[in-house]
Amino acid sequence: MNSENFSLSEKIVSTAYVRQGSQARRGHEHLIRQLLEQGKCPEEGWSESTVELFLSELAVMDSNNFLGNCGVGEREGRVASSLVARRHYRLIHGIGRSGDIAAIQPKAAGSSLLNKLTNSVVLDILKLSGVRSVASCFVVPMATGMSLTLCFLTLRHRRPKARYIVWPRIDQKSCFKAMITAGFEPAVVENVLEGDELRTDLEAVERKIEELGAENILCVHSTTSCFAPRVPDRLEELAAVCAKHNIPHIVNNAYGVQSSKCMHLIQQGARVGRIDAFVQSLDKNFMVPVGGAIIAGFDESFIQEISQMYPGRASASPSLDVLITLLTLGASGYKKLLSERKEIYLFLAQELKSLASAHGERLLHTPHNPISLAMSLDGLQAESDKAVTQLGSMLFTRQVSGARVIPLGKEQTISGHKFRGFMSHCEAYPCPYLNAASAVGIAREDVTLCIKRLDKCLKTLKKEVQLWDEMYKKSSQLCSLKTMLQEVNNWDSPANVKADTSLCILHVHSVLGIH
Numbered sequence: 001m002n003s004e005n006f007s008l009s010e011k012i013v014s015t016a017y018v019r020q021g022s023q024a025r026r027g028h029e030h031l032i033r034q035l036l037e038q039g040k041c042p043e044e045g046w047s048e049s050t051v052e053l054f055l056s057e058l059a060v061m062d063s064n065n066f067l068g069n070c071g072v073g074e075r076e077g078r079v080a081s082s083l084v085a086r087r088h089y090r091l092i093h094g095i096g097r098s099g100d101i102a103a104i105q106p107k108a109a110g111s112s113l114l115n116k117l118t119n120s121v122v123l124d125i126l127k128l129s130g131v132r133s134v135a136s137c138f139v140v141p142m143a144t145g146m147s148l149t150l151c152f153l154t155l156r157h158r159r160p161k162a163r164y165i166v167w168p169r170i171d172q173k174s175c176f177k178a179m180i181t182a183g184f185e186p187a188v189v190e191n192v193l194e195g196d197e198l199r200t201d202l203e204a205v206e207r208k209i210e211e212l213g214a215e216n217i218l219c220v221h222s223t224t225s226c227f228a229p230r231v232p233d234r235l236e237e238l239a240a241v242c243a244k245h246n247i248p249h250i251v252n253n254a255y256g257v258q259s260s261k262c263m264h265l266i267q268q269g270a271r272v273g274r275i276d277a278f279v280q281s282l283d284k285n286f287m288v289p290v291g292g293a294i295i296a297g298f299d300e301s302f303i304q305e306i307s308q309m310y311p312g313r314a315s316a317s318p319s320l321d322v323l324i325t326l327l328t329l330g331a332s333g334y335k336k337l338l339s340e341r342k343e344i345y346l347f348l349a350q351e352l353k354s355l356a357s358a359h360g361e362r363l364l365h366t367p368h369n370p371i372s373l374a375m376s377l378d379g380l381q382a383e384s385d386k387a388v389t390q391l392g393s394m395l396f397t398r399q400v401s402g403a404r405v406i407p408l409g410k411e412q413t414i415s416g417h418k419f420r421g422f423m424s425h426c427e428a429y430p431c432p433y434l435n436a437a438s439a440v441g442i443a444r445e446d447v448t449l450c451i452k453r454l455d456k457c458l459k460t461l462k463k464e465v466q467l468w469d470e471m472y473k474k475s476s477q478l479c480s481l482k483t484m485l486q487e488v489n490n491w492d493s494p495a496n497v498k499a500d501t502s503l504c505i506l507h508v509h510s511v512l513g514i515h
Contacts, residue, residue: 001022001025003022006018006019006021006022006025009021028049028050028053028054031046031050032050032053032054032057035054035117035121035327036117039117039120039121039124040120040121040124040331041121041124041125041128041326041327041330041331041334042327042330042331043330043331043332044330044332044333045327045328045329045330045332045333046327046328046330048328050327051324051327051328052089054327055089055091055320055324056089057110058089058091058110058111058113058114059089059090059091059110060110061108061109061110061113062077062090062091062092062093062107062108062109062110062111063076063077063093063107063108064076064077064078064090064092064093065077065090075093077092077093077108078092079092088316088317088320089320091110091111091114091316091320092111093105093107093108093111093313093316094108094111094313094314094315094316095111095112095114095115095141095313095314095315095316095319096115096310096312096313096314097313098311098312098313099308100307100308100310101138101140101307101308101310101313101314102115102119102138102304102307102308105313111316114316114319114320114323115139115316115319117323118139118319118320118322118323119137119138119139119319121323121326121327122137122139122294122322122326123136123137123296124331125257125326125331125334126257126263126294126296128331128334128335129257129258129260129263129338130260130263130264130266130267131263131266131267131270131278131296132267133267133270133271133298134296134297134298135297135298135299135300135303136296136297136299136300136303136304137294137295137296137297137303138294138295138303138306138307139282139292139293139294139318139319139322140292140293140294140295140307140310140314140318141291141292141314141315141316141317141318141319142291142292142293143174143281143283143290143291143292143293144174144175144252144254144279144280144281144293145174145175145177145178145181146178146181146293147279147293147295148175148178148179148221148250148252148279149178149179149181149182150295150306150309150310151250151276151277151279151295151306152165152178152179152182152184152218152219152250153182153309154302154305154306154309155218155219155248155250155276156182156183156218158248159215159218159248161215161216162184162215162216162217162218162219163184163185163216163218164184164185164186164187164212164216164217164218165179165184165185165186165187165217165218165219165220165221166187166189166205166208166209166212166217166219166220166221166247167179167186167187167188167189167220167221168189168191168200168201168205168222168223168233168238169188169189169190169191169419169425169426170223170226170230170252170425171227171230171419171422171423171424171425172226172254173414175221175223175252175254176414176415176417177414177415179221180414180415184218186221186417187208187212187217188417189201189204189205189208190204190426190427191230191425191426192204193426193429193430195365196229196364196365196366196374197228197229197230197231197365197366197367197368197369198229198230198231198425198426198429199231199234199368200222200233200234200237200238202234202237202238202241205220205238205241206241209241209245209247214245214246214247217245217247218248219242219247219248219249219250219276220238220241220242220247220248220249220250221250221252222235222238222249222250222251222252223251223252223254224251224252224253224254224256224259224262224265224266224278225252225253225254225255225256225259225262225284225371226369226372226425227372227374227404227425227435227437228364228366228369228372228373228374228435229364229366229369229374229425229429229433230369230425231366231368231369232256232261232262232265232368232369232370235251235265235266235268235269235275236265236268236269236272236273238269238273239269239270239272239273239274239275240272240273241273242273242274242275243273243274244273247274248274248276249269249273249274249275249276250276250277250278250279251266251269251275251277251278251279252278252279253266253278253279253280254279254280254281254284255280255281255284255285255371255439256278256280256285257280257285257286257294258284258285258337258338258341258371258439258440259370259371260338260342260370261370262370262371266278270298275297275298276297276298276299276302277295277296277297277302277303277306278296278297279293279294279295279296280293280294280296281293282294282318282321282322284439284440285440286322286325286326286440287325287440287441288318288321288322288325289317289318289321291315291317291318292317292318292319292321292322293318295307337440337441338440341438341439341440341441341442342438344438344442344443344444344447345370345371345373345438347438347444347447348373348436348438348447349363349373351447351448351451352373352375352436352451355375355451355454355455355458356375356376358455359379359455359458359462360378360379361375361376361377361378361379361380362375362376363375363376364376364433371437371438371439372435372436372437373435373436373437373438374433374434374435375433375434375436376431376432376433377391377405377431377432377433377434378431378432380432380458380461381407381408381431381432383461383462387461388405388407388408388432389405389407390461391405391434391457391458391461392404392405394457394460394461395453395454395457398453398456398457399453400449400450400453400454402436402437403434403435403436403450403454404423404434404435405432405433405434405435406423406424406429406432406433406434406435407432408421408424408428408429408431408432409421409428410422410423410424434454436450
C-alpha cells in the first residue's frame with residue numbers, strides 16, 4: 001500500500017479509519033527507513049509484523065517473484081514445494097555471485113540488499129560487544145571450522161612457501177581439521193599448567209617459530225572461547241609475537257562474541273600487535289540454527305579477499321536467520337541476554353562449588369575462562385576407573401546435555417596425529433573433571449535442574465561402587481573359605497568328616513556360581 005492506494009481506499013472505507021491504518025503503516029516504514037539509512041541494529045527490537053513486512057518487501061524485488069516473469073535460465077529461483085518457499089520467505093536466489101559471495105545479483109536485488117544489511121548489522125553488534133575497531137565482516141554459510149579453512153586458503157596466496165600453522169593446543173576436532181583440510185601441517189604447542197589453568201606457553205611458541213622459520217609459517221592460529229580448565233590464549237602477547245615476526249594471526253572466536261572478556265582480548269590484541277581475522281559461530285552466539293559463521297577483521301581489503309575466495313553463490317539462510325534474530329531482539333535485547341549470561345555464570349559457579357564440596361570434590365580455579373567451568377572428579381576416579389565415564393552416560397540419559405566428563409589418559413588420533421590426554425587440552429592433566437558452561441540463552445532453571453540431576457547421579461554412582469566393594473569382599477571371604485575346606489578334605493580324616501567337607505565345598509560353589 002502506497003499513498004495513492006490509501007487515497008483510493010478512502011472512497012471505499014471511512015477516511016478516518018483509512019488514515020489510522022496509513023499512520024500504522026508509516027510506523028513500520030519509519031523503522032525500515034532507519035535501518036536502510038543507518039545500517040545498524042535497531043536499539044529496540046521490531047515486532048514480528050514489521051520484520052515480516054520488511055522481508056516481504058525484499059522478496060518482491062527478486063525476479064522469481066516478479067509478476068509475469070519468464071525465466072529461461074538454469075537457475076531461476078524455482079521451488080517445487082510452497083512450504084519450502086514460505087520457509088525462506090520466497091528469498092530463493094541466495095547471496096553473492098559465482099566469483100564473490102559479497103557481489104550484487106542483478107536479478108535478486110532483494111536478496112542482495114538482505115546480504116548487505118545483514119553484514120552491516122552484524123558489524124554493528126561486533127562493535128557493541130567490545131571490538132570497537134573492527135573494520136569489516138561478512139556472514140558465510142559455513143560453520144566455524146570450514147570458515148577457518150577459508151581464511152587459511154586465502155593466506156596461502158600471500159604466503160605460498162608456508163607449510164605450517166602454529167597452534168596452541170585446544171582439544172576441539174573442527175579447528176584442528178580446518179588446518180588439515182586447508183593442506184597445512186599443524187605445529188602443536190602444548191599448554192603450560194598454571195595452578196588449575198592451562199595457559200599459552202609463549203616461550204614454546206617463540207621456540208617453534210625459530211625452529212620452523214617465520215617464512216615457512218602460514219599463521220598463528222589462536223583461540224579465545226574454550227572449555228575449562230583451558231583458558232583463552234594470551235592474545236595480546238601472541239599478537240605482539242606475530243607483529244614482531246611478520247606472521248599472520250587468525251583467531252578462533254567460536255563462541256566468544258557473548259563474552260566481553262573474549263572480545264576485549266581481540267580488541268587489545270589488534271591494538272598492540274597483529275590480528276588478521278577472527279571467526280565466530282552464528283548458532284553459539286546468536287541462538288540461530290547451525291550452519292553459519294562471521295569472518296571479521298581490521299583490514300577491510302583482507303576481509304574482502306577472503307569473501308572473494310569463496311567459490312560460487314551461497315545460501316542466504318544463515319544471513320536471513322541472524323538478521324531476523326537481531327531485528328527482533330534489537331541491540332538492547334541482545335545486550336540484556338549477554339548480561340543475563342554473566343549473572344548465570346556466577347550462579348553456576350556458586351552451585352557447582354557447593355555441589356563439589358558436598359561430594360569431596362572442588363571447583364577448579366579458572367578465573368581467566370569467562371564461560372566454562374570445571375569440577376574435579378578425583379573421588380570418583382579413586383573409587384572406580386569406569387565411574388568417571390559412566391557419569392557422562394548417566395547425565396546424558398537423564399537429559400543433561402552439554403556437560404562434558406573428561407577421564408584421564410584418553411588417546412585420540414585425528415588425521416594421523418595422536419593426542420595424549422585428548423579432551424583435556426594437555427597430555428596429563430592432574431585430575432579427571434566435569435565441564436559445564438554458561439552460554440547465551442541459558443536460564444537459571446537449567447542450572448538448578450542440572451545440579452539436582454548431577455547430585456543424584458553422583459550419589460547413585462557412589463552407592464553402586466560401595467555395593468560392588470561389599471560384594472567383592474564377600475566373594476574374597478568365600479574364596480578363602482573354599483580354599484580352607486579343600487585343604488581339610490586333603491587331610492587323613494574319617495570318611496564322615498570328608499563327606500561333610502564335600503557338602504560345604506558344594507555349597508561354596510553354588511554361592512560363587514562355580515560349576
